[in-house]
Amino acid sequence: MDPAILGLILDSSVLIEAERARVHVADLLRHIARQAGEAEAALCSITVAELAHGVHRADTDERHQARRRFLDDLKAALPVYPITAETGELVGKLNASLSSKGIVVPFDDLLIGACALERGYAIATRNARHFGKIPGLPLITV
Numbered sequence: 001m002d003p004a005i006l007g008l009i010l011d012s013s014v015l016i017e018a019e020r021a022r023v024h025v026a027d028l029l030r031h032i033a034r035q036a037g038e039a040e041a042a043l044c045s046i047t048v049a050e051l052a053h054g055v056h057r058a059d060t061d062e063r064h065q066a067r068r069r070f071l072d073d074l075k076a077a078l079p080v081y082p083i084t085a086e087t088g089e090l091v092g093k094l095n096a097s098l099s100s101k102g103i104v105v106p107f108d109d110l111l112i113g114a115c116a117l118e119r120g121y122a123i124a125t126r127n128a129r130h131f132g133k134i135p136g137l138p139l140i141t142v
Helices: 014-021 025-036 045-057 060-078 085-100 107-119
Strands: 008-012 040-044 124-125 139-141
Touching: 008 014, 008 025, 008 107, 014 025, 014 045, 014 060, 014 124, 025 040, 025 060, 025 124, 040 107, 045 060, 045 107, 045 139, 085 107, 107 124
Parallel strands: 008 040, 008 124, 124 139
Antiparallel strands: none
């Protein structure tokens, strides 16, 4: 990983894939560290919301419990960064700049991307299509 990158915000695309494959959080974090280096990994509060949505939409009690455990383990293992007023300002600037060029990035991805940019972090994702449109945001595919 680029030494100028201070850490990683984990995107829900990586986390949902791991949860569906029944990968334990500790194993997932070791895998990410092997691929991306030892920089701090963290969550954005929007990613927590996306995962919580999946917990509450689970179609079986077993799936609900598994998703709940996975999310709770993630929150116990990683810092969760909030969306602040400064993040909101950055999102507004990014959204205005991108939309003036006809580029659309889903709002939740803009929020997560801005959370990473604000801290000098990269995004660990499988969704390069959306995050790759955010200028200056380093991507790490895991």
